[in-house]
Amino acid sequence: MIPENTTIKVGEKVDLGKEGIIARKAGQSYLDDLIIEGEVDNTKPGIYELVYRVTIDDKEHKRKRLITVIDENV
Structure with a gap:
């Protein structure tokens, strides 16, 4: 389970770590093997x-998550 897409304001922090992520099969956790690719620049508006x-078991699983950074002053 991957955290939901989210919208933040310029300068606001967003947790990009592994907290709240579930990566397991048959009771075995694969969280240590999880790779998070991409970066968020919370100083620049954008998606x-x-x-x-x-x-897991020689099969790659991947999910995408969008972080939208908005500037309320625009």
Whole structure:
């Protein structure tokens, strides 16, 4: 389970770590094998894509998450 897409304001922090992520199969956790690709620049408005990727039983699983940074002064 990957965190939801989210919208933040310029300068606001967003947790991009592994907290709240579930990566397991048959009771075994694969969280240590999880790779998070992409970056979010919270100083610039835009839409940033993160890819959460893990390989379980030789099969790659990946999910995308969008972080939208908005400037309320525009």
